Amino acid sequence: MTGRFAPSPTGELHLGNLRTAVVAWLSARADGRPFLVRMEDLDRVQARPEHEAAQLRDMTALGLDWDGDVVRQSERFHLYDAAIDQLAAAGSVYECFCSRREIRNDIEAASSAPHGPPGSYPGTCRDLSISARAERRASGRPPALRLRTDHGIYDFVDRLVGPQSGGVDDFVLRRNDGVPAYNLAVVVDDGLQGITDVVRGDDLLPSTPRHVMLQQMLGIETPSYLHIPLVFGANGERLAKSHGATTLGELRDADISSAAVMSWIGSSLKLAAPGEAVGVGDLVNRFDPAALPKDIAVAPDFVLRPEA
Ligand code: GLU
Numbered sequence: 001m002t003g004r005f006a007p008s009p010t011g012e013l014h015l016g017n018l019r020t021a022v023v024a025w026l027s028a029r030a031d032g033r034p035f036l037v038r039m040e041d042l043d044r045v046q047a048r049p050e051h052e053a054a055q056l057r058d059m060t061a062l063g064l065d066w067d068g069d070v071v072r073q074s075e076r077f078h079l080y081d082a083a084i085d086q087l088a089a090a091g092s093v094y095e096c097f098c099s100r101r102e103i104r105n106d107i108e109a110a111s112s113a114p115h116g117p118p119g120s121y122p123g124t125c126r127d128l129s130i131s132a133r134a135e136r137r138a139s140g141r142p143p144a145l146r147l148r149t150d151h152g153i154y155d156f157v158d159r160l161v162g163p164q165s166g167g168v169d170d171f172v173l174r175r176n177d178g179v180p181a182y183n184l185a186v187v188v189d190d191g192l193q194g195i196t197d198v199v200r201g202d203d204l205l206p207s208t209p210r211h212v213m214l215q216q217m218l219g220i221e222t223p224s225y226l227h228i229p230l231v232f233g234a235n236g237e238r239l240a241k242s243h244g245a246t247t248l249g250e251l252r253d254a255d256i257s258s259a260a261v262m263s264w265i266g267s268s269l270k271l272a273a274p275g276e277a278v279g280v281g282d283l284v285n286r287f288d289p290a291a292l293p294k295d296i297a298v299a300p301d302f303v304l305r306p307e308a
Contacts, residue, residue: 001028001031001033001034001196001197002028002033002034002035002036002193002194002195002196002197003024003025003027003028003033003034003035003036003195003196003197003198003199004024004028004035004036004037004038004190004193004195004197004198004199005020005021005024005025005035005036005037005038005059005064005066005199006037006038006039006040006186006189006200007021007037007039007040007055008039008040008041008043008046008047009039009040009041009047009048009049009051009052009055010043010046010047010048010051011051012051012054012055012058012247012248012249013054013055013058013059013247013248014231014239014240014241014246014247015231015239015246015247015261015264015265015299015300015303016201016230016231016238016239016246016297017201018058018059018062018248018261018265019228019231019265019268019269019297020199020200020201020228021059021062021064022062022064022262022265022269022280022283023199023226023228023269023292024199024200025064025065025280026280026283026284026287027197027199027226027287027289028197029280029284030284030285030287033197034067035064035065035066035067036066036067036068036071036193036195037056037059037066037070037071038070038071038072038073038189038193039052039055039070039071039072039073039074040073040182040185040186041072041073041074042073042074042179042180042181042182042185043179044074044179047074052070052072054249056070058247058248058249061248061258062248062258062261062262062265062280063262063279063280063281064280071189071193073180073185073189076185076188076189077180079188079189079192080174080180080184080185080188081180083184083187083188083218084145084173084174084180084184086218087147087173087217087218090217091148092147092148092149092217093145093146093147093148093173094125094126094145094146094148094170095125095133095136095137095143095144095145095146096121096124096125096143096144096145096146096170096172096176097125097136097137097139097141097143097144098121098124098125098144099141102124103121103122103124106122106124107119107120107122110122115151115167115168115169116151116166116167116168116169116171116209116210117166117167117169117206117207117209117210118206120167120169121146121169121170121171121172123170125143125146126146126148126170141176142176142177142178143176144172144173144174144175144176145172145173145174146170146171146172146173147170147171147172147173147214147217148170149168149169149170149171149213150168150213151167151168151169152167152168152213153165153166153167153209154166154167154168154209154210154212154213155209155212156208156209156212156222156225157224157225158205158208158225158226158227159224159225159226159289159290160226160227160228160289160290160292160294161202161205161227161294164205164208164209165209166206166208166209167209168209168210168213169210171183171210183207183210183211183214184214186211187211187214187215187218187220188218188220190220190223191215191218191220191221195223196221196223196224197223197224197226198223198224198225198226199226199227199228200225200226200227200228201227201228201230202227202228202229202230203230204227205227208225208227226289228292229293229294229295229296229297230296230297231268231296231297231298231299232296232297232298232299233298233299233303233304234298234299234304239299239303243299243303243304244303244304245302245303246299246303248261251302251303254302256302259277259279260302262278262279262280263275263276263277263278264300264302266278266282266283268293268297268300269283269292269293270291270292270293271283271286271287272286
């Protein structure tokens with residue numbers, strides 16, 4: 001049994017990400033299990049080594065440790081390519097020449113709602129004739145690769161919110177700039193790294209049926225999932241820079257210590273009393289995934305600017 005935290009190193013971790021990291025760590029360590037860190041740095045424009053270093057430094061400052069070397073998705077393209085080859089050999093991959101704008105227009109023009117999560121691909125390139133495909137290839141626009149799905153409903157049990165089910169669409173496996181897509185890489189990596197215990201933000205809940213389907217297509221066992229509600233500002237929006245000091249560094253500059261942040265994380269998870277001084281080590285013995293709060297967390301006062 002192995003857990004993991006898989007941040008995208010596109011900036012510093014804010015309080016919401018740190019809170020999710022703490023739950024991921026507790027979920028593994030409470031049972032004395034391995035815990036891995038994987039950098040999801042597929043987007044080489046936004047992902048930077050300095051963000052990775054800052055994220056690891058801040059995890060360490062909160063007392064989180066991990067086993068083995070940090071794995072980087074940017075170094076594993078060959079593994080995602082191999083998975084695409086496996087899917088292509090089964091006839092489950094097709095070229096898509098659509099631009100974002102074309103997809104948006106097709107969604108708006110469609111008479112019936114798509115089967116998958118919001119923004120699902122309407123299937124424009126799924127069954128192109130040979131001549132239509134040749135014409136699009138000749139236009140010079142490189143294609144993305146999409147998964148040919150069965151438009152089925154996929155089920156899984158979330159350890160916090162219980163049984164879930166959702167539709168899937170023909171999602172992208174490889175972008176048209178050659179970069180593997182998150183939805184593919186996350187499934188391949190969780191499989192190859194032997195992850196049995198996925199803890200992540202609940203913004204990814206609608207994507208999980210896609211992951212379950214892809215696991216079945218690739219012969220990967222579905223891990224257990226625990227989706228953590230995000231942290232929101234008092235204005236009802238997801239925690240963001242505009243709310244004030246949200247990273248450990250910014251908070252330190254505002255005289256808020258890592259210990260105070262840890263105390264808030266502990267109490268917001270209902271694992272500590274408000275204001276109680278706790279370290280992650282103290283929370284290990286109190287951790288019970290079923291007792292975690294199911295609602296969004298509101299950021300503490302020390303984060304929020306008066307106007308936010
Ligand atoms: N890299 C994703 C993020 O930072 C998380 C992916 C996952 O945990 O599955 O939002």
